[in-house]
Amino acid sequence: MTSPEGYSVVSFDESRADEMISVFSWGFAQRVDADGREDFRRMFPWHRARGIEVTDASRGRVGELAGVRSSHPMELRTPGGGALPAAGLTWVNVHPNHRRRGILSAMLRDHFARARARGEAFSVLFASEPVIYTRFGYSCATVQRSADLRRSPRLREVPGSEGLSVRLETADRHVHGAVIRAVQARMSRPGTPVSVGDTVIEEVFSDPLGQFSGAEPARIAIVEDADGPAAYAVFRRTLHWKDTGAAGEVVVQPWGAVDAAATHRLFSAVTNLDLMTSCQVALGGDDVLPGLLPDVRAAGVKHRDGLWLRILDVEAALGARTYSAPIDAVIEVTDALIPTNAGRWHLRANADYTPTVERTDAPYDIRLDISALGEAILGGRSLTSLADGGRVEESSAGQVLRASRALVSDQAPGCNLAF
């Protein structure tokens, strides 16, 4: 693996936790207190930690970590109910003394090689600044929205919701990790992490930066149906008193539900807590929740980029999803960083829309860069809209439209677990 001059790429483990936290706190301008350090020890994926060490004294103290990163193992839902192994890139930081010397670039080359060797088809992340990642072939694959549901918004009725049980408990990572895993595994939305390693679960119950200091300990609402856990919401309340009386705030982070009935039951409970006037929640994809609100504008929905995705294995990415219309097309992919992705792929989806993907020398029908394919692969962005923006070419009129209809997904993608 090529490293920038004066540096070398290394693995590191928990014995270097203090150093890693120091690089992180410089990168993210954060104070990490004793509790936060304990959280880091539990939730940082030490087994996949990589860093860049100084090897030349003119660059800094020889042996010190100049940059760090790791990734969470997970499986990501694809359109049609399949899933693919993915690397959830996380805690990427370069100490300001060493920035803009190619350290991130070296870490990402290393990340791509190692993730591919493990058979991971996607690298996914939540971006601190999107501009960092576009040059490495990542694109925004899901949109995330935030809303404030206020108190008891009188959700529209959903058949079957009344019969579901809901209970509130104090969150306990040892007990409720299994609940979260059970719900995630049942979720069908493309972009959902349907299987995650322990570190993602640890992160759900952690607060390394003291974001929730002043709030109560994490609680969890659990809805069950005949098949077991069907929805959960991890939430924390903070009680404020104003001149007008109690004005408590509920922050839900994260939540997941398998269907509309479970969503209705869950939010009937968490938006109806005494002394609370605000219930802040993130929405992913085309969640049913906004459609249950009688006055969606009152929720003040805000949009932003959600999950960023980089395809590491084009053949797997095209082959592990279903298609919404027949397709028989040669797709030419350019990829400046992963040569095994580049070239022409013959994609055919048969009568039940499951695909075959083969390398071919035949002329292309559509041509696009890996970042454009990453934006479309979960069905979140249409190829027609990417073509309008000049990011997809066609060899003859109608090719983009046909492929676009095939790649669209019945459910808009979303990712409900941050990492």
Ligand SMILES: CC(=O)SCCNC(=O)CCNC(=O)[C@H](O)C(C)(C)COP(=O)(O)OP(=O)(O)OC[C@H]1O[C@@H](n2cnc3c(N)ncnc32)[C@H](O)[C@@H]1OP(=O)(O)O
């Ligand atoms: C998934 C996550 O963990 S997101 C968290 C990312 N981390 C942060 O935001 C913490 C604060 N920032 C940092 O730690 C660092 O500045 C990083 C990681 C963003 C960049 O690390 P560096 O080692 O400086 O990046 P590197 O030198 O490899 O830069 C590669 C290219 O990206 C550009 N670039 C890097 N960061 C940025 C940025 N924040 N904004 C704009 N361009 C950037 C560089 O200018 C360079 O461009 P070039 O190839 O045209 O010369």
